[in-house]
Amino acid sequence: MDFISILSIFVMACFVGYYVVWSVTPALHTPLMAVTNAISSVIIVGALIAAAAGGSPTAKWLGLVAVALASVNIFGGFAVTARMLAMYKKKER
Amino acid sequence: MEHTAPSAWVMLAYLISGVFFILALRGLSSPATSQSGNRFGMAGMLIAVVTTLITHDVASLPEIIGAIAIGGGIGWVTARKIAMTDMPQLVAAFHSLVGMAAVLVAAAAFLNPGAFGILGADGLINPVSRVEMGLGIAIGAITFSGSVIAFLKLAGKMSGAPILLPLRHVINLGTLAAILGLIGYFTVDQSPWIFWTITALAFLIGFLLIIPIGGADMPVVVSMLNSYSGWAAAAMGFTLHNTAMIITGALVGSSGAILSYIMCKAMNRSFISVIAGGFGAEAAASSGEAKEQRPWKRGSAEDAAYMMQQAESVIIVPGYGMAVAQAQHILREMADVLKKQGVSVKYAIHPVAGRMPGHMNVLLAEASVPYDEVFELEDINSEFAQADVAFIIGANDVVNPAAKTDKSSPIYGMPVFDVDKAKTVFFVKRSMGGVGYAGVDNDVFYMDQTMMLLADAKKMCEDIVKALQH
Numbered sequence: 302m303d304f305i306s307i308l309s310i311f312v313m314a315c316f317v318g319y320y321v322v323w324s325v326t327p328a329l330h331t332p333l334m335a336v337t338n339a340i341s342s343v344i345i346v347g348a349l350i351a352a353a354a355g356g357s358p359t360a361k362w363l364g365l366v367a368v369a370l371a372s373v374n375i376f377g378g379f380a381v382t383a384r385m386l387a388m389y390k391k392k393e394r
Numbered sequence: 395m396e397h398t399a400p401s402a403w404v405m406l407a408y409l410i411s412g413v414f415f416i417l418a419l420r421g422l423s424s425p426a427t428s429q430s431g432n433r434f435g436m437a438g439m440l441i442a443v444v445t446t447l448i449t450h451d452v453a454s455l456p457e458i459i460g461a462i463a464i465g466g467g468i469g470w471v472t473a474r475k476i477a478m479t480d481m482p483q484l485v486a487a488f489h490s491l492v493g494m495a496a497v498l499v500a501a502a503a504f505l506n507p508g509a510f511g512i513l514g515a516d517g518l519i520n521p522v523s524r525v526e527m528g529l530g531i532a533i534g535a536i537t538f539s540g541s542v543i544a545f546l547k548l549a550g551k552m553s554g555a556p557i558l559l560p561l562r563h564v565i566n567l568g569t570l571a572a573i574l575g576l577i578g579y580f581t582v583d584q585s586p587w588i589f590w591t592i593t594a595l596a597f598l599i600g601f602l603l604i605i606p607i608g609g610a611d612m613p614v615v616v617s618m619l620n621s622y623s624g625w626a627a628a629a630m631g632f633t634l635h636n637t638a639m640i641i642t643g644a645l646v647g648s649s650g651a652i653l654s655y656i657m658c659k660a661m662n663r664s665f666i667s668v669i670a671g672g673f674g675a676e677a678a679a680s681s682g683e684a685k686e687q688r689p690w691k692r693g694s695a696e697d698a699a700y701m702m703q704q705a706e707s708v709i710i711v712p713g714y715g716m717a718v719a720q721a722q723h724i725l726r727e728m729a730d731v732l733k734k735q736g737v738s739v740k741y742a743i744h745p746v747a748g749r750m751p752g753h754m755n756v757l758l759a760e761a762s763v764p765y766d767e768v769f770e771l772e773d774i775n776s777e778f779a780q781a782d783v784a785f786i787i788g789a790n791d792v793v794n795p796a797a798k799t800d801k802s803s804p805i806y807g808m809p810v811f812d813v814d815k816a817k818t819v820f821f822v823k824r825s826m827g828g829v830g831y832a833g834v835d836n837d838v839f840y841m842d843q844t845m846m847l848l849a850d851a852k853k854m855c856e857d858i859v860k861a862l863q864h
Contacts (some may be wrong), residue, residue: 302405302635305639306438315644318648321419322419328768329755332756337433338485341627343411344630345403346634347502347503348498350509353447354509357509359505363499364502369596372462374492375399378472382432383432389425389759391783
Protein backbone atom coordinates (compact mmCIF):
# COMPACT_ATOMS: atom_id res chain seq x y z
CA MET A 302 0.00 0.00 0.00
CA ASP A 303 1.29 3.44 -0.80
CA PHE A 304 1.37 6.24 1.70
CA ILE A 305 -1.65 8.05 0.26
CA SER A 306 -3.93 4.98 0.54
CA ILE A 307 -2.90 4.54 4.15
CA LEU A 308 -3.41 8.21 4.87
CA SER A 309 -6.89 7.99 3.30
CA ILE A 310 -7.84 5.10 5.56
CA PHE A 311 -6.52 7.04 8.54
CA VAL A 312 -8.45 10.21 7.73
CA MET A 313 -11.67 8.30 7.09
CA ALA A 314 -11.21 6.37 10.32
CA CYS A 315 -10.81 9.66 12.23
CA PHE A 316 -14.19 10.77 10.92
CA VAL A 317 -15.78 7.43 11.75
CA GLY A 318 -14.25 7.67 15.22
CA TYR A 319 -15.59 11.18 15.67
CA TYR A 320 -19.19 10.21 14.93
CA VAL A 321 -19.11 6.87 16.70
CA VAL A 322 -17.67 8.34 19.89
CA TRP A 323 -20.21 11.18 20.02
CA SER A 324 -22.94 8.54 19.89
CA VAL A 325 -21.59 6.83 23.01
CA THR A 326 -23.84 7.53 25.97
CA PRO A 327 -22.05 9.54 28.71
CA ALA A 328 -23.02 6.86 31.23
CA LEU A 329 -20.62 4.51 29.45
CA HIS A 330 -17.64 6.83 29.19
CA THR A 331 -15.57 4.84 31.67
CA PRO A 332 -16.14 1.54 29.82
CA LEU A 333 -15.38 3.47 26.62
CA MET A 334 -11.98 4.37 27.99
CA ALA A 335 -11.33 0.84 29.16
CA VAL A 336 -12.27 -0.65 25.82
CA THR A 337 -10.36 1.90 23.73
CA ASN A 338 -7.44 1.08 25.94
CA ALA A 339 -7.85 -2.60 25.16
CA ILE A 340 -8.16 -2.11 21.41
CA SER A 341 -5.23 0.30 21.20
CA SER A 342 -3.19 -2.69 22.28
CA VAL A 343 -3.60 -3.88 18.70
CA ILE A 344 -0.05 -2.54 18.69
CA ILE A 345 0.65 -6.14 19.69
CA VAL A 346 0.71 -6.79 15.93
CA GLY A 347 3.96 -4.83 15.68
CA ALA A 348 5.25 -6.50 18.82
CA LEU A 349 4.54 -9.96 17.37
CA ILE A 350 6.35 -9.10 14.15
CA ALA A 351 9.39 -8.00 16.13
CA ALA A 352 9.23 -11.02 18.42
CA ALA A 353 8.77 -13.47 15.58
CA ALA A 354 11.56 -12.24 13.36
CA GLY A 355 15.06 -13.61 13.39
CA GLY A 356 18.02 -11.39 12.75
CA SER A 357 18.25 -9.17 15.78
CA PRO A 358 18.12 -10.77 19.24
CA THR A 359 17.71 -7.36 20.89
CA ALA A 360 14.75 -6.52 18.66
CA LYS A 361 13.27 -9.94 19.42
CA TRP A 362 13.44 -9.39 23.16
CA LEU A 363 12.04 -5.89 22.89
CA GLY A 364 9.24 -7.43 20.88
CA LEU A 365 8.58 -10.12 23.48
CA VAL A 366 8.39 -7.57 26.29
CA ALA A 367 6.03 -5.48 24.15
CA VAL A 368 3.89 -8.59 23.54
CA ALA A 369 3.65 -9.15 27.30
CA LEU A 370 2.79 -5.49 28.02
CA ALA A 371 0.16 -5.37 25.28
CA SER A 372 -1.30 -8.67 26.55
CA VAL A 373 -1.77 -7.18 30.03
CA ASN A 374 -3.83 -4.49 28.37
CA ILE A 375 -5.78 -6.72 26.03
CA PHE A 376 -6.86 -9.23 28.66
CA GLY A 377 -7.13 -6.64 31.42
CA GLY A 378 -8.92 -4.07 29.25
CA PHE A 379 -11.54 -6.38 27.81
CA ALA A 380 -12.09 -8.18 31.13
CA VAL A 381 -12.57 -5.00 33.12
CA THR A 382 -14.88 -3.61 30.42
CA ALA A 383 -16.96 -6.78 30.49
CA ARG A 384 -17.08 -6.61 34.28
CA MET A 385 -18.30 -3.00 34.21
CA LEU A 386 -20.84 -3.52 31.45
CA ALA A 387 -22.36 -6.48 33.27
CA MET A 388 -23.25 -4.12 36.14
CA TYR A 389 -25.44 -1.81 34.06
CA LYS A 390 -28.99 -3.01 34.65
CA LYS A 391 -32.36 -1.62 33.72
CA LYS A 392 -35.06 -1.01 36.27
CA GLU A 393 -36.90 -4.20 37.26
CA ARG A 394 -40.59 -3.99 36.55
CA MET B 395 14.29 -10.71 2.19
CA GLU B 396 11.67 -12.62 4.15
CA HIS B 397 9.16 -9.82 4.01
CA THR B 398 6.94 -9.76 0.95
CA ALA B 399 3.91 -7.61 0.20
CA PRO B 400 0.94 -8.96 2.18
CA SER B 401 -1.71 -10.75 0.17
CA ALA B 402 -5.20 -9.36 -0.31
CA TRP B 403 -6.55 -11.91 2.21
CA VAL B 404 -4.24 -10.67 4.91
CA MET B 405 -5.20 -7.09 4.28
CA LEU B 406 -8.85 -8.10 4.33
CA ALA B 407 -8.38 -9.81 7.69
CA TYR B 408 -6.87 -6.67 9.22
CA LEU B 409 -9.67 -4.61 7.71
CA ILE B 410 -12.28 -6.87 9.32
CA SER B 411 -10.46 -6.54 12.60
CA GLY B 412 -10.58 -2.74 12.25
CA VAL B 413 -14.30 -2.81 11.46
CA PHE B 414 -14.92 -5.00 14.51
CA PHE B 415 -13.23 -2.35 16.64
CA ILE B 416 -15.57 0.27 15.22
CA LEU B 417 -18.50 -1.99 16.13
CA ALA B 418 -17.08 -2.37 19.64
CA LEU B 419 -17.35 1.38 20.17
CA ARG B 420 -20.66 1.57 18.35
CA GLY B 421 -22.08 -0.92 20.86
CA LEU B 422 -21.46 1.54 23.66
CA SER B 423 -24.20 3.84 22.40
CA SER B 424 -26.51 2.07 24.85
CA PRO B 425 -25.98 -0.26 27.81
CA ALA B 426 -28.23 -2.82 26.11
CA THR B 427 -25.87 -3.32 23.16
CA SER B 428 -22.61 -2.66 24.98
CA GLN B 429 -21.78 -6.24 25.93
CA SER B 430 -22.05 -7.54 22.39
CA GLY B 431 -19.91 -4.58 21.35
CA ASN B 432 -17.21 -5.66 23.75
CA ARG B 433 -17.26 -9.14 22.22
CA PHE B 434 -16.73 -7.60 18.77
CA GLY B 435 -13.66 -5.93 20.22
CA MET B 436 -12.30 -9.24 21.51
CA ALA B 437 -12.98 -10.94 18.16
CA GLY B 438 -11.24 -8.11 16.30
CA MET B 439 -8.18 -8.50 18.51
CA LEU B 440 -8.13 -12.27 18.05
CA ILE B 441 -8.29 -11.87 14.25
CA ALA B 442 -5.44 -9.36 14.27
CA VAL B 443 -3.19 -11.53 16.46
CA VAL B 444 -3.87 -14.79 14.62
CA THR B 445 -3.43 -13.15 11.21
CA THR B 446 -0.08 -11.74 12.25
CA LEU B 447 1.13 -15.05 13.62
CA ILE B 448 0.15 -17.17 10.61
CA THR B 449 1.49 -14.73 8.01
CA HIS B 450 4.96 -14.34 9.51
CA ASP B 451 7.71 -16.88 9.91
CA VAL B 452 7.54 -17.27 13.64
CA ALA B 453 10.94 -18.31 14.94
CA SER B 454 9.95 -18.25 18.58
CA LEU B 455 6.38 -19.40 19.14
CA PRO B 456 6.87 -20.78 22.69
CA GLU B 457 8.39 -17.49 23.85
CA ILE B 458 5.54 -15.53 22.29
CA ILE B 459 2.90 -17.74 23.87
CA GLY B 460 4.74 -17.41 27.16
CA ALA B 461 4.75 -13.62 26.89
CA ILE B 462 1.04 -13.56 26.10
CA ALA B 463 0.30 -15.92 28.99
CA ILE B 464 2.29 -13.88 31.51
CA GLY B 465 0.91 -10.52 30.37
CA GLY B 466 -2.60 -11.86 29.89
CA GLY B 467 -2.58 -13.51 33.30
CA ILE B 468 -1.52 -10.31 35.04
CA GLY B 469 -4.12 -8.31 33.12
CA TRP B 470 -6.89 -10.77 33.80
CA VAL B 471 -6.27 -11.01 37.54
CA THR B 472 -5.95 -7.24 37.87
CA ALA B 473 -9.21 -6.69 36.00
CA ARG B 474 -11.01 -9.16 38.28
CA LYS B 475 -9.69 -7.75 41.53
CA ILE B 476 -9.69 -4.01 40.96
CA ALA B 477 -12.18 -1.97 42.98
CA MET B 478 -14.44 0.21 40.84
CA THR B 479 -13.32 3.28 42.78
CA ASP B 480 -9.76 2.60 41.57
CA MET B 481 -10.75 2.54 37.90
CA PRO B 482 -9.09 5.88 37.00
CA GLN B 483 -5.65 4.76 38.15
CA LEU B 484 -6.10 1.37 36.50
CA VAL B 485 -6.87 3.05 33.19
CA ALA B 486 -3.86 5.35 33.63
CA ALA B 487 -1.66 2.34 34.31
CA PHE B 488 -3.01 0.57 31.23
CA HIS B 489 -2.31 3.67 29.12
CA SER B 490 1.29 3.63 30.27
CA LEU B 491 1.61 0.04 29.06
CA VAL B 492 0.31 0.92 25.59
CA GLY B 493 2.80 3.76 25.49
CA MET B 494 5.67 1.52 26.54
CA ALA B 495 4.64 -1.16 24.04
CA ALA B 496 4.69 1.47 21.28
CA VAL B 497 8.17 2.57 22.35
CA LEU B 498 9.45 -1.01 22.32
CA VAL B 499 7.90 -1.77 18.92
CA ALA B 500 9.37 1.38 17.40
CA ALA B 501 12.76 0.54 18.91
CA ALA B 502 12.56 -3.01 17.55
CA ALA B 503 11.62 -1.65 14.12
CA PHE B 504 14.66 0.62 14.23
CA LEU B 505 16.98 -2.22 15.22
CA ASN B 506 15.54 -4.77 12.80
CA PRO B 507 13.95 -2.78 9.95
CA GLY B 508 14.13 -5.71 7.54
CA ALA B 509 11.57 -7.66 9.56
CA PHE B 510 9.13 -4.76 9.27
CA GLY B 511 9.64 -4.34 5.52
CA ILE B 512 10.65 -0.72 5.83
CA LEU B 513 14.09 -0.91 4.20
CA GLY B 514 14.57 1.03 0.98
CA ALA B 515 16.57 -0.15 -2.03
CA ASP B 516 19.64 1.64 -0.65
CA GLY B 517 19.64 -0.53 2.50
CA LEU B 518 18.53 2.37 4.67
CA ILE B 519 15.15 2.81 6.37
CA ASN B 520 12.65 4.64 4.13
CA PRO B 521 12.57 8.35 5.05
CA VAL B 522 8.76 8.29 5.44
CA SER B 523 9.04 5.29 7.77
CA ARG B 524 11.63 7.19 9.79
CA VAL B 525 9.16 10.03 10.42
CA GLU B 526 6.46 7.54 11.37
CA MET B 527 8.83 5.67 13.69
CA GLY B 528 10.05 8.91 15.21
CA LEU B 529 6.49 10.06 15.86
CA GLY B 530 5.51 6.61 17.14
CA ILE B 531 8.30 6.39 19.66
CA ALA B 532 7.86 10.03 20.74
CA ILE B 533 4.10 9.76 21.30
CA GLY B 534 4.57 6.35 22.93
CA ALA B 535 7.18 7.69 25.33
CA ILE B 536 5.06 10.75 26.22
CA THR B 537 2.08 8.46 26.83
CA PHE B 538 4.20 6.24 29.05
CA SER B 539 5.82 8.80 31.32
CA GLY B 540 2.71 11.01 31.39
CA SER B 541 0.52 8.06 32.37
CA VAL B 542 2.93 6.97 35.07
CA ILE B 543 2.67 10.41 36.69
CA ALA B 544 -1.12 10.42 36.25
CA PHE B 545 -1.25 6.97 37.83
CA LEU B 546 0.87 8.05 40.81
CA LYS B 547 -1.30 11.14 41.35
CA LEU B 548 -4.60 9.25 41.01
CA ALA B 549 -3.46 6.41 43.24
CA GLY B 550 -2.42 8.93 45.90
CA LYS B 551 1.21 7.74 45.73
CA MET B 552 2.19 11.25 44.75
CA SER B 553 0.65 14.53 45.87
CA GLY B 554 -2.21 15.62 43.62
CA ALA B 555 -1.04 19.20 44.04
CA PRO B 556 0.48 20.71 40.93
CA ILE B 557 4.27 20.91 40.93
CA LEU B 558 5.29 24.10 39.20
CA LEU B 559 8.81 24.45 37.86
CA PRO B 560 10.09 27.89 37.01
CA LEU B 561 10.21 28.56 33.27
CA ARG B 562 8.23 25.37 32.67
CA HIS B 563 6.52 26.70 29.54
CA VAL B 564 9.87 27.60 28.01
CA ILE B 565 11.35 24.22 28.93
CA ASN B 566 8.32 22.32 27.59
CA LEU B 567 8.09 24.20 24.32
CA GLY B 568 11.85 23.94 23.85
CA THR B 569 11.80 20.19 24.42
CA LEU B 570 8.85 19.76 22.08
CA ALA B 571 10.59 21.80 19.38
CA ALA B 572 13.77 19.77 19.85
CA ILE B 573 11.82 16.51 19.41
CA LEU B 574 10.16 17.72 16.22
CA GLY B 575 13.44 19.12 14.89
CA LEU B 576 15.21 15.83 15.55
CA ILE B 577 12.44 13.84 13.85
CA GLY B 578 12.91 16.08 10.82
CA TYR B 579 16.69 15.64 10.87
CA PHE B 580 16.20 11.88 11.28
CA THR B 581 14.93 11.72 7.67
CA VAL B 582 18.34 12.71 6.34
CA ASP B 583 20.52 10.99 8.93
CA GLN B 584 19.41 7.74 10.54
CA SER B 585 22.16 7.63 13.17
CA PRO B 586 21.11 5.81 16.32
CA TRP B 587 21.93 8.77 18.60
CA ILE B 588 19.16 10.83 16.99
CA PHE B 589 16.60 8.09 17.50
CA TRP B 590 17.53 7.55 21.15
CA THR B 591 17.70 11.27 21.88
CA ILE B 592 14.16 11.65 20.54
CA THR B 593 13.11 8.83 22.84
CA ALA B 594 14.80 10.29 25.91
CA LEU B 595 13.40 13.79 25.30
CA ALA B 596 9.90 12.37 24.80
CA PHE B 597 10.06 10.48 28.11
CA LEU B 598 11.16 13.71 29.75
CA ILE B 599 8.41 15.87 28.29
CA GLY B 600 5.68 13.38 29.20
CA PHE B 601 6.83 13.73 32.78
CA LEU B 602 7.14 17.53 32.61
CA LEU B 603 3.72 17.94 30.99
CA ILE B 604 1.79 16.11 33.70
CA ILE B 605 3.49 17.15 36.96
CA PRO B 606 2.08 20.72 36.91
CA ILE B 607 -1.50 19.48 36.47
CA GLY B 608 -3.61 19.30 39.63
CA GLY B 609 -5.91 16.55 40.86
CA ALA B 610 -9.14 18.23 39.74
CA ASP B 611 -7.95 18.26 36.14
CA MET B 612 -7.11 14.55 36.11
CA PRO B 613 -10.23 13.57 34.12
CA VAL B 614 -8.91 15.69 31.25
CA VAL B 615 -5.40 14.26 31.61
CA VAL B 616 -6.61 10.67 31.59
CA SER B 617 -8.70 11.36 28.48
CA MET B 618 -5.81 13.11 26.80
CA LEU B 619 -3.42 10.24 27.49
CA ASN B 620 -6.09 7.89 26.15
CA SER B 621 -5.98 9.91 22.95
CA TYR B 622 -2.17 9.81 22.80
CA SER B 623 -2.09 6.04 23.19
CA GLY B 624 -4.31 5.90 20.10
CA TRP B 625 -2.10 8.21 18.06
CA ALA B 626 0.94 6.12 19.05
CA ALA B 627 -0.78 3.00 17.73
CA ALA B 628 -1.75 4.84 14.54
CA ALA B 629 1.82 6.01 13.95
CA MET B 630 3.07 2.44 14.24
CA GLY B 631 0.24 1.34 11.94
CA PHE B 632 1.64 3.71 9.31
CA THR B 633 5.07 2.14 9.72
CA LEU B 634 3.65 -1.37 9.35
CA HIS B 635 1.07 -0.45 6.69
CA ASN B 636 -1.45 -2.15 8.91
CA THR B 637 -5.12 -1.16 8.53
CA ALA B 638 -6.25 -2.62 11.86
CA MET B 639 -3.72 -0.48 13.71
CA ILE B 640 -4.50 2.64 11.72
CA ILE B 641 -8.26 2.34 12.17
CA THR B 642 -7.87 1.59 15.87
CA GLY B 643 -5.41 4.40 16.37
CA ALA B 644 -7.77 6.87 14.72
CA LEU B 645 -10.74 5.61 16.79
CA VAL B 646 -8.91 5.74 20.09
CA GLY B 647 -7.27 9.03 19.22
CA SER B 648 -10.62 10.67 18.44
CA SER B 649 -12.27 9.05 21.42
CA GLY B 650 -9.75 10.45 23.87
CA ALA B 651 -9.81 13.85 22.18
CA ILE B 652 -13.61 14.04 22.37
CA LEU B 653 -13.62 12.98 26.01
CA SER B 654 -11.02 15.65 26.82
CA TYR B 655 -13.20 18.20 25.04
CA ILE B 656 -16.32 17.12 26.97
CA MET B 657 -14.43 17.30 30.27
CA CYS B 658 -13.00 20.74 29.51
CA LYS B 659 -16.41 22.02 28.52
CA ALA B 660 -17.97 20.61 31.69
CA MET B 661 -15.44 22.60 33.71
CA ASN B 662 -15.56 25.63 31.41
CA ARG B 663 -11.79 25.48 31.04
CA SER B 664 -9.87 25.64 27.84
CA PHE B 665 -7.74 22.67 26.90
CA ILE B 666 -4.68 24.91 26.78
CA SER B 667 -5.23 26.16 30.33
CA VAL B 668 -5.58 22.58 31.61
CA ILE B 669 -2.36 21.55 29.86
CA ALA B 670 -0.59 24.65 31.11
CA GLY B 671 -1.44 23.36 34.56
CA GLY B 672 -1.37 24.86 38.03
CA PHE B 673 -5.14 24.96 38.57
CA GLY B 674 -5.29 23.59 42.12
CA ALA B 675 -2.46 25.83 43.28
CA GLU B 676 -4.03 29.18 42.37
CA ALA B 677 -7.38 28.24 43.86
CA ALA B 678 -5.86 27.10 47.13
CA ALA B 679 -4.15 30.47 47.48
CA SER B 680 -7.32 32.48 46.89
CA SER B 681 -9.43 30.49 49.36
CA GLY B 682 -7.26 31.68 52.23
CA GLU B 683 -8.69 35.18 52.14
CA ALA B 684 -12.01 36.55 53.35
CA LYS B 685 -13.34 33.62 55.31
CA GLU B 686 -16.28 35.25 57.03
CA GLN B 687 -18.50 33.19 59.25
CA ARG B 688 -22.01 32.87 57.91
CA PRO B 689 -24.91 31.15 59.65
CA TRP B 690 -25.84 27.68 58.49
CA LYS B 691 -28.21 24.98 59.73
CA ARG B 692 -27.22 21.53 60.81
CA GLY B 693 -29.65 18.71 60.18
CA SER B 694 -29.80 15.18 61.53
CA ALA B 695 -30.38 11.83 59.86
CA GLU B 696 -33.91 11.88 61.32
CA ASP B 697 -34.62 15.29 59.76
CA ALA B 698 -33.45 14.03 56.40
CA ALA B 699 -35.45 10.81 56.69
CA TYR B 700 -38.60 12.69 57.67
CA MET B 701 -38.33 15.30 54.92
CA MET B 702 -37.60 12.76 52.23
CA GLN B 703 -40.50 10.54 53.29
CA GLN B 704 -42.81 13.51 52.94
CA ALA B 705 -41.37 14.42 49.57
CA GLU B 706 -42.78 13.50 46.21
CA SER B 707 -39.50 13.71 44.38
CA VAL B 708 -35.90 13.47 45.53
CA ILE B 709 -32.89 14.10 43.32
CA ILE B 710 -29.59 12.69 44.53
CA VAL B 711 -26.40 14.44 43.41
CA PRO B 712 -23.45 12.13 44.08
CA GLY B 713 -19.83 13.24 43.80
CA TYR B 714 -16.38 11.87 44.32
CA GLY B 715 -16.75 12.11 48.11
CA MET B 716 -19.40 9.38 47.90
CA ALA B 717 -16.92 7.15 46.12
CA VAL B 718 -14.21 7.84 48.68
CA ALA B 719 -16.58 6.94 51.50
CA GLN B 720 -17.75 3.84 49.56
CA ALA B 721 -21.30 5.01 50.23
CA GLN B 722 -22.83 4.00 46.90
CA HIS B 723 -24.36 0.73 48.17
CA ILE B 724 -26.01 2.18 51.25
CA LEU B 725 -27.13 5.17 49.18
CA ARG B 726 -28.94 2.84 46.81
CA GLU B 727 -30.52 1.10 49.81
CA MET B 728 -31.74 4.47 51.05
CA ALA B 729 -33.22 5.17 47.62
CA ASP B 730 -34.89 1.74 47.60
CA VAL B 731 -36.59 2.38 50.93
CA LEU B 732 -37.80 5.76 49.70
CA LYS B 733 -39.08 4.28 46.44
CA LYS B 734 -41.02 1.64 48.37
CA GLN B 735 -42.67 4.47 50.25
CA GLY B 736 -43.75 6.03 46.96
CA VAL B 737 -41.11 8.72 46.58
CA SER B 738 -39.69 9.32 43.12
CA VAL B 739 -35.88 9.09 43.29
CA LYS B 740 -33.51 10.16 40.53
CA TYR B 741 -29.76 10.51 40.36
CA ALA B 742 -28.10 13.51 38.72
CA ILE B 743 -24.56 13.11 37.47
CA HIS B 744 -22.25 15.89 36.40
CA PRO B 745 -19.83 15.10 33.57
CA VAL B 746 -16.81 15.76 35.80
CA ALA B 747 -18.12 13.96 38.89
CA GLY B 748 -15.47 11.44 39.90
CA ARG B 749 -11.93 11.17 38.62
CA MET B 750 -12.63 10.13 35.04
CA PRO B 751 -15.44 10.48 32.51
CA GLY B 752 -18.43 8.35 33.50
CA HIS B 753 -16.81 7.21 36.75
CA MET B 754 -19.86 7.95 38.89
CA ASN B 755 -22.14 6.01 36.54
CA VAL B 756 -20.00 2.92 36.96
CA LEU B 757 -20.01 3.24 40.73
CA LEU B 758 -23.80 3.56 40.81
CA ALA B 759 -24.13 0.65 38.41
CA GLU B 760 -21.91 -1.36 40.73
CA ALA B 761 -24.32 -0.58 43.56
CA SER B 762 -27.15 -1.93 41.33
CA VAL B 763 -28.71 1.43 40.64
CA PRO B 764 -30.73 0.96 37.44
CA TYR B 765 -29.22 3.08 34.68
CA ASP B 766 -32.58 4.53 33.71
CA GLU B 767 -32.76 6.31 37.07
CA VAL B 768 -29.45 8.07 36.40
CA PHE B 769 -29.55 11.33 34.45
CA GLU B 770 -27.04 13.65 32.86
CA LEU B 771 -26.76 17.32 33.71
CA GLU B 772 -28.69 18.75 30.78
CA ASP B 773 -31.47 16.16 31.06
CA ILE B 774 -32.31 16.73 34.70
CA ASN B 775 -31.28 20.27 35.55
CA SER B 776 -34.71 21.76 34.84
CA GLU B 777 -36.29 19.30 37.29
CA PHE B 778 -34.65 20.75 40.40
CA ALA B 779 -37.20 23.59 40.39
CA GLN B 780 -39.97 21.02 40.90
CA ALA B 781 -38.01 18.73 43.22
CA ASP B 782 -38.88 18.61 46.90
CA VAL B 783 -35.46 17.49 48.02
CA ALA B 784 -31.98 17.73 46.50
CA PHE B 785 -29.71 15.30 48.34
CA ILE B 786 -26.07 16.20 47.71
CA ILE B 787 -23.58 13.58 48.76
CA GLY B 788 -19.86 14.04 48.25
CA ALA B 789 -20.27 16.68 45.54
CA ASN B 790 -19.50 20.35 45.97
CA ASP B 791 -18.17 22.37 43.04
CA VAL B 792 -20.77 20.94 40.66
CA VAL B 793 -23.63 22.43 42.74
CA ASN B 794 -21.97 25.77 43.47
CA PRO B 795 -24.13 28.66 42.23
CA ALA B 796 -21.05 30.88 42.17
CA ALA B 797 -20.32 29.26 38.81
CA LYS B 798 -23.42 31.04 37.50
CA THR B 799 -23.14 34.39 39.24
CA ASP B 800 -19.66 35.18 40.55
CA LYS B 801 -17.36 36.29 37.75
CA SER B 802 -14.34 36.27 40.04
CA SER B 803 -14.85 32.62 41.04
CA PRO B 804 -12.33 30.15 39.62
CA ILE B 805 -15.23 27.93 38.56
CA TYR B 806 -17.22 30.74 36.90
CA GLY B 807 -18.94 29.56 33.74
CA MET B 808 -18.85 25.89 34.65
CA PRO B 809 -22.29 24.33 34.12
CA VAL B 810 -23.69 23.38 37.54
CA PHE B 811 -26.82 21.76 38.97
CA ASP B 812 -29.53 24.23 40.02
CA VAL B 813 -29.89 22.61 43.45
CA ASP B 814 -30.62 26.03 44.93
CA LYS B 815 -34.03 25.85 43.22
CA ALA B 816 -35.10 22.72 45.10
CA LYS B 817 -37.49 23.20 48.04
CA THR B 818 -35.14 21.55 50.52
CA VAL B 819 -31.45 20.79 50.17
CA PHE B 820 -29.57 18.21 52.21
CA PHE B 821 -25.83 18.52 51.91
CA VAL B 822 -23.86 15.53 53.17
CA LYS B 823 -20.34 16.59 53.98
CA ARG B 824 -17.67 15.51 56.43
CA SER B 825 -17.21 18.96 57.96
CA MET B 826 -17.68 22.62 57.19
CA GLY B 827 -13.92 22.90 56.62
CA GLY B 828 -13.03 21.47 53.22
CA VAL B 829 -14.52 23.24 50.24
CA GLY B 830 -14.16 21.05 47.16
CA TYR B 831 -11.28 20.77 44.74
CA ALA B 832 -11.54 24.27 43.38
CA GLY B 833 -11.24 25.51 46.99
CA VAL B 834 -14.17 27.93 46.76
CA ASP B 835 -16.91 28.52 49.30
CA ASN B 836 -20.41 27.41 48.37
CA ASP B 837 -23.49 29.61 48.93
CA VAL B 838 -25.68 26.52 49.02
CA PHE B 839 -24.38 25.81 52.55
CA TYR B 840 -25.97 29.00 53.86
CA MET B 841 -29.34 28.97 52.14
CA ASP B 842 -32.51 28.95 54.26
CA GLN B 843 -33.70 25.69 52.77
CA THR B 844 -30.35 23.93 53.25
CA MET B 845 -29.57 21.53 56.05
CA MET B 846 -25.99 20.37 56.42
CA LEU B 847 -25.62 16.69 57.30
CA LEU B 848 -22.12 16.68 58.70
CA ALA B 849 -20.83 13.11 58.85
CA ASP B 850 -19.09 10.47 56.84
CA ALA B 851 -21.29 9.83 53.80
CA LYS B 852 -21.63 6.11 54.47
CA LYS B 853 -22.46 6.57 58.16
CA MET B 854 -25.03 9.26 57.35
CA CYS B 855 -26.81 7.08 54.78
CA GLU B 856 -26.87 4.18 57.24
CA ASP B 857 -28.46 6.41 59.87
CA ILE B 858 -31.02 7.73 57.40
CA VAL B 859 -31.96 4.20 56.37
CA LYS B 860 -32.44 3.30 60.04
CA ALA B 861 -34.59 6.37 60.61
CA LEU B 862 -36.64 5.63 57.48
CA GLN B 863 -37.44 2.13 58.67
CA HIS B 864 -38.78 3.29 61.99
